[in-house]
Amino acid sequence: MKNNLFIGLLCCTTTTFSQTMSPANVYRAKVNDVVINEIGADPKPPVALPQVKFIELRNNTDQDISLKGWALSDERKSCVFKNKNDHIQAGGYLIICDNKNVEEWKKFGRAIGLPSSLWPSPNGTEDKLTLKDENGVIISQVDYEDTWYKDQHKKKGGWTLERIYPEAVCYGMQNWAASLDASGGTPGRENSYARIAMEPLKITEVTVANKNQLLVSFNKDFDLSAVWEKTTYRLNHGIGHPEMVKPLSPYSNQIELYFKKPIPHGQIYQIEVPQFRDCLGNPLTKGSNTKVFTFTKPIDLGDILISEILFDPRAGGVEFVEIYNHSSTALDLKELSLATVGKDTLNKLYPITNESILLHAGKYMVLSVDPNKIKQQYHVENPDAFLKMKSFPKLNNKMGSVVLISNTKRIDQMSYSEDMHMKLIKEGKGVSLERSSFSKGAQEPGNFRSASSLAGFATPGYQNSQYLEQQVAIEEKFWLTSKTFSPNDDDFEDKLLINYHFSEAPGRATIRIFNERGSLVKELINNQTLSVKGVLVWDGLDERNQKAPVGIYRMYTELVDLQENVNIYRHYFVLAANLD
CATH class of the missing domain: 2.60.40.1260 (Lamin Tail domain)
Structure with a gap:
């Protein structure tokens, strides 16, 4: 911040309340018990608030706190609260403003007006605001710039700067942003960010920036104090720990990781990050500190x-x-x-x-x-x-x-x-x-x-009817006990029995049953791991748990083996009725 002529004088205040505090009940405030919580530094052009500046304080404790002898200052002016009734209620808010504007802020909540000559009016682009107790101890301090708005439109005026988390462990720009309230700010009441549901900290995206570099993104800012230890990060497939960790500014919700070994294409990776904390001090939960991602090669001619x-x-x-x-x-x-x-x-x-x-x-x-x-x-x-x-x-x-x-x-x-x-x-x-x-x-x-007429003149999403490429014969691994069944509870072929037998673990299977019009009737299993041998059963009920009608059906089986090779099997069968 720029150095300016500093004026420090005692000042009388104008308050909008008359409650007095008993000396026996005076609470000795500690650092951050009272915080500078909202700054109206650039009120023009207005959104829906008065076109005058203000500073809001918030009491983070369950005790009333006397402000007598306390001082509020910026880099040019300072004013000491002398009125014995100057205090901030437990869990409450207090608007500080120029004495001539105090009536405008009364409608928003408790307000104290300071003399115009001593009022530390917050600068629109940057300023350093400090709140000290009667012993000169700094209770709260904010050294802000207009980049803290994090919004190019709102930084032009009419919107306040709000503290995101009053009791956060993060400081500076991490914990401030332009108000989300439709009026342009929340003087005298809870800040707009307090109304947002607080999701647990988690990884949202992993991007391969180049062959040796990952960009890890999170859903919100994190505490920078616990992110530097390289050995607490790990990338699988033998890549290991990064050589360098670099949090990105200004918002601290992204980290760049630089690895010594290159990251090959065509792999499914998992990144693990340390159990660091969000700005409220909440740690990453188990499972939220890992993220699976795929790194694909650039698409080339003929791919x-x-x-x-x-x-x-x-x-x-x-x-x-x-x-x-x-x-x-x-x-x-x-x-x-x-x-x-x-x-x-x-x-x-x-x-x-x-x-x-x-x-x-x-x-x-x-x-x-x-x-x-x-x-x-x-x-x-x-x-x-x-x-x-x-x-x-x-x-x-x-x-x-x-x-x-x-x-x-x-x-x-x-x-x-x-x-x-x-x-x-x-x-x-x-x-x-x-x-x-x-x-x-x-x-x-x-x-x-x-496309073939037998295929319905198009084959969208599966092998073409006119496909003529040489195929490698696949030994039949699935078979039906009978190609006819009648689910009529007569104890004879009441269910369709689907047998399978492999020489080794076959992988994952999906089996769907279609009617003769090509409509899906039943998805029997979906991406299910099969044993070496076994029997699957269809009882003739469709996806709505209704009896499927008599007719010709087709069973389509897709098997993905352990090497991710895909084999397709098709079987036709008849759902029959009783012969009287």
């Missing part, structure tokens, strides 16, 4: 491919583009954009998502503005393989080109036209073009064909 496109939807339907992860590792779709080509130049880029969404190796994702409409019109095997984009490029119904972009690089491009449909397709509306081979380029003749 993600265009797998299917519907450019001329049915009535009431929507266009879609299906993509496929052709790489060997999970990739972040946040890096991708979709675009069309017009006159040999890229049209507007449409980001696929603004959030990190991982597309795992060998998985599909359907991009559209309304996934529900696609699910209503086509068979769906994986409801989670759909991503709703905020906006989507308009696809020409006759011909056009679709491009996948990552960091200005073209990852894949597919040019289509209605002439690419099979000659037997008389009406192309609602029929998608599917990629037959991922090992061939999208532009190679014959690599995109009309």
Whole structure:
């Protein structure tokens, strides 16, 4: 702060209350028993408070505290409270202002007016306010700047600075911010931050800044005194402890960690941080001091491919583009954009998502503005393989080109036209073009064909009906005891028995049952770990616990082994009725 001429005199005060304190009940205040709690340093232009400055004190104790002989000062002026009735009530608030403005503040609560010549009017951009007791001991001190508002709009005037936590262990800018109250401040009453539910301190996000650096973000500020010990941090996969820990200013809710070993791509990591405290002194709880995150490599040419496109939807339907992860590792779709080509130049880029969404190796994702409409019109095997984009490029119904972009690089491009449909397709509306081979380029003749009619003219979110790539035969691991069952309690084939047997631990399985229209009837298990062998049972009840109707059904089983390889099994069976 700048040095200014300092004036120190005794001053008489004007109060709005007449209660006196008994000498026998005088409480000897300690540091921070009374705090400078709110500062109205720049009241213009006003929001809804008077256009005059004030300083608010708060009593953190359950005792009335006499202010007689106490002094309030800034870097230019100081005023000593001489009135024997000058006090602040237990747990209460007291507004200090210029004597000529005291009547304006009476309506907001208890107020004391100081002579204009001695009133330490808080400066709008920066100031140092100090409250001392009658022995000259500093009880509360605030050395603020306008950066403490943490809001570019509010720092221009009309809003007060509020202490966030009156009894916090954090100091300075960490514990101050612009008021959240709609009036612009809370003079004479509880600060606006006290009304916010206080969440426990926790890690909210971990970002890989570069190959040796992590940025760890928290939901609120933390006490800086306990964050420096490097050995209390740990990153798995053999990375270990950081070489350097650096809290970021000015808000202290982020930490940079620098590691000696580089952080490889394609791994699921867990960072562990020490049990340090938030600004109220509450420690990180067990479980809140760790965070799992994935570090993916940049998407390169051929990593993600265009797998299917519907450019001329049915009535009431929507266009879609299906993509496929052709790489060997999970990739972040946040890096991708979709675009069309017009006159040999890229049209507007449409980001696929603004959030990190991982597309795992060998998985599909359907991009559209309304996934529900696609699910209503086509068979769906994986409801989670759909991503709703905020906006989507308009696809020409006759011909056009679709491009996948990552960091200005073209990852894949597919040019289509209605002439690419099979000659037997008389009406192309609602029929998608599917990629037959991922090992061939999208532009190679014959690599995109009309989806099969047996598949319902599109296969959004699962393997294309026209897929012709050589497949490695997978020995059957699941089988049905009978391909017919009738849940009628006659003690004969009342339940569908699903057998499985593996030579080693198989991994996690999801089993869904669909009717002949392709609608999901029952999700039998979801991502459940299987034993080496066993039997699963379906009793014929659907997701609503109602009896499923007679008909032909399809069981779709997805098995993820311990190496994250995905195997798909399909079985057809009949739910039958009694024969009279």
